[in-house]
Amino acid sequence: MRSAAAAALVIPCAAQAQEISNVKSLDIAVQGAIAQRCEMGDIPSTDFGDLTRPGKFAAVRVAFDCNVPFTMVIKAQNGALAHTDLPNGQGPYAGAVPYSLDVELPVRRPTAELISRAFDSRSLAGGQSISSAGGIAIDGLLLRLSLGHVASEAGLLAGQYGEVIEVTIAPN
Secondary structure, three states: OHHHHHHHHHHHHHHHHHHHOOOOOOOOOOOOOOOOOEEEOOOOOOOOOOOOOOOOEEEEEEOEEEOOOEEEEEEEOOOOEEEOOOOOOEOOEEOEEOEEEEEEEEEEOOOEEEEEEEEEHHHHHOOEEEEOOOOEEOOOEEEEEEEOOOOOOOOEOOOOEEOOEEEEEEEO
C-alpha cells in the first residue's frame, strides 16, 4: 500500500516540473496586525497600622502584561507617608514617614531579564521612570514598600498618615 502511494506522488511531481518552466515569478502577499496592549492588575491598598514599629514593609505581586516596549512612570503625591492635617509635623513631632519603593520587573528582549530599581520616597514626589529597554512584560511585577526611619527624636505626631502612589504605563 505504501509503494502505490509513493508512486502516485512521483507522477504529479514530474508533471508539475514541466509546468514550472513556464512561470517567471510568483508573489504571495501576506499581512496582519496585532494591537498594542498594556494591562496592569489592581494594586491593593496597604494599612501599616502602628507606624512606630520599625522594619515594616508590604510586598505585592501585580499582574502586568505589555506586548510592546514601554516606560513606567511612578509618582508619589507626598513623597512620604504624611500626616493628613500636619504633614510637616508640629513642635518636636514629625509629620512624615519616609519609605523606599523597590520595583522588580521581568522583561523579555528576547531572553528573559529582570529590571530592578529602588526609589526613595522623596524622589518619587517628582516622578521617576523605568524603561523596559526594548523588552516586553509578560510575567507581572513585584512592588515592595519599606518604611524608613523618622528623623525626629520625639517621634511621630499622633493622627492618620497616608500616601498615594500613581503608576502609569506608556507604550513606546
